[in-house]
Amino acid sequence: MAAARGLGEAALPGLEPAGSKKKEPDHARHRERLRARFDRAGATALADYELLELVLFRAIPRRDVKPLAKRLLAEFGDFNHAISAPPARLTKVEGLGEAAARELKIVEAAAHRLAQARVIGREALSSWSALMTYCKTVMAYRETEEFRILFLDRKNALLADEAQAKGTVDHVPVYPREVAKRALELNASAMIMVHNHPSGDPTPSPADIEMTQRIEAALEAVGVTLHDHVVIGKETDASFRALGLL
Incomplete structure (x- = not known):
């Protein structure tokens, strides 16, 4: 019969004491707050890097993307230049892969389509x-x-x-x-x-x-x-x- 585990002993890997709850990562709470602020006040309440974060959330679901959003601004200057940059230049930014570059280009395409709809015909x-x-x-x-x-x-x-x-x-x-x-x-x-x-x-x-x-x-x-x-x-x-x- 196995000996009872002492109070000072660590739990077995992968097991948590009954009733315990895994702590939510800080960046997950940040995402919730940022989305809530966007829902409440709209895009005008957000800085360029925060708007970029919202776009990047979709492509990068489990990582803090604020540093990446700020690297994009450091490289391209503002939100407009970032989403308008060629994919080949976007993917040269550290931490930004093809999926995230695609999300940025989708936003650009949507902006173009909306503006075009107001003038065609x-x-x-x-x-x-x-x-x-x-x-x-x-x-x-x-x-x-x-x-x-x-x-x-x-x-x-x-x-x-x-x-x-x-x-x-x-x-x-x-x-x-x-x-x-x-x-x-x-x-x-x-x-x-x-x-x-x-x-x-x-x-x-x-x-x-x-x-x-x-x-x-x-x-x-x-x-x-x-x-x-x-x-x-x-x-x-x-x-x-x-x-x-x-």
Whole structure:
């Protein structure tokens, strides 16, 4: 018969005394508090790193993610830049794997879809503020230049929004004939061109101006109107028409 265990002896591995309760990890209680604060007061009550934590909870269920959220901000600057960063750069951040990077990109995609829903099918020129909000959401935080075209019908309603080309940090190749060809394929009557400047300064460059003039000439030849070319910066945008360049 086994001897009775003394008071000072440790319990057998894996066994807990009757009536005992395993202590909840500190980070689990932190998650509950953070979720409750979001439910009660919304996103405006949270700092950027806390909003990142909420996103990371789904991909990393059993680890304190606050240090990781703060590393993301140290690397990318703010919430917007973090979710807009390419997956290859995200996964270089210590502790962030493919699953967590995917969660961040899902949030970015949802933001783009929501902003797009507010402009598709609407008269573009009378919905200019919503249109620019959409363009900034999609393009302002990209690390390389992207050229997009907003194709419009005869009533200036948005038919399609397409990324035509992607480039480097300061250049994106665009071919006037291809732009005109795509407008004809969509039966578009007009268009608005948009591209971003990753530097943050939306001032049109000489190359931007020359390229716009070439595209405008190609569109005129097929009866399509170029309403504007907008350059998106980090905080502001520049309209060719407002600047007298169209």
